[in-house]
Amino acid sequence: MARKRDTGTGEPYSDAEAERVAMAIEAAYADWDRPAEPSKVDVRAKVEWAGVYQPGNQGVRRIRVEGLKPEKMREVRKVIEKARKALGKQRTAKPAATYRAKGWEAQFRQLFKTAKGYEAMSKAGVSATKQTLDRWLSGSQTPSKANREAIERAYGEMRERPVSEARSAAESASKAAAEAMTEAMRERYGVNVRFRDIEHFRFEE
Known part of the structure; x- marks a missing residue:
């Protein structure tokens, strides 16, 4: 794991990146069958540490995050549940059936x-x-x-309003989940740490 060094705030997640991060966290929680919050994460991804990408194989490296605070991970769990529901509504959203008039x-x-x-x-x-x-x-x-x-x-x-509103809600919820994970990392290491192009994301004790 890289040492603490706050060289910059880094680049915020795009909507698409935030959704991928949220989906990775959701999958990790689906595999996490313990009542206590996870304190470690095994990640393989492009790692942006304090605004600097860490060296790796074609930009991808594997790191093990340790010592995450339970209160921060409880917040991650809470917002990821909201993101899961919002993404589900987005997938099933349909155009308003009452708007079919012609002319x-x-x-x-x-x-x-x-x-x-x-x-x-x-x-x-x-x-x-x-x-x-x-x-x-x-x-x-x-x-x-x-x-x-x-x-x-x-x-x-x-x-199309039901579709666009569901998409907007899902984007907001995914960003909240991704930023909650970033905040948990910042609380632990004192810098912004973001994961892009995630290939593996798993919680550990």
């Missing part, structure tokens, strides 16, 4: 009925006065091509 008129009327739909139109770039919106509702005026396209975008976003 700008039907889509606009459905969006106009709810605050979230109205907000989605605004974010998508729909631009009109209240009087103009009323004329669209009554059918006495047709939106410009740009506004029709914006309505279609807003409708698509609302249809």
Whole structure:
């Protein structure tokens, strides 16, 4: 194991990296059948230690982390459970079944009925006065091509909202889990230690 040396904070995990770290931790806990928290981790990965990658075979090395604090690992276990549930919801998330309308008129009327739909139109770039919106509702005026396209975008976003929200929740939960592990390492060694391209991650007594 490298010695303590705080040469930098390192590069935070990307969303994809955080998810891989969270999945590795989740798998390690699935194999951990003891009531006590693990204090050691056997890891084979690219190891970023205080902003510096440790030498290894094509950048990959095996290290054994020891002396992890139980209170920090309890926090890791807690957030990894949240990440597990969030990732499960992401895998089963589907587009909203109620958003199936065709054509700008039907889509606009459905969006106009709810605050979230109205907000989605605004974010998508729909631009009109209240009087103009009323004329669209009554059918006495047709939106410009740009506004029709914006309505279609807003409708698509609302249809995909359950999927995008589940993905966002999973990303946040995975990052929280990965950072909890980083915090446990920092508590032990005094520096940020991150694992990338993990090939092996196993808890030990």
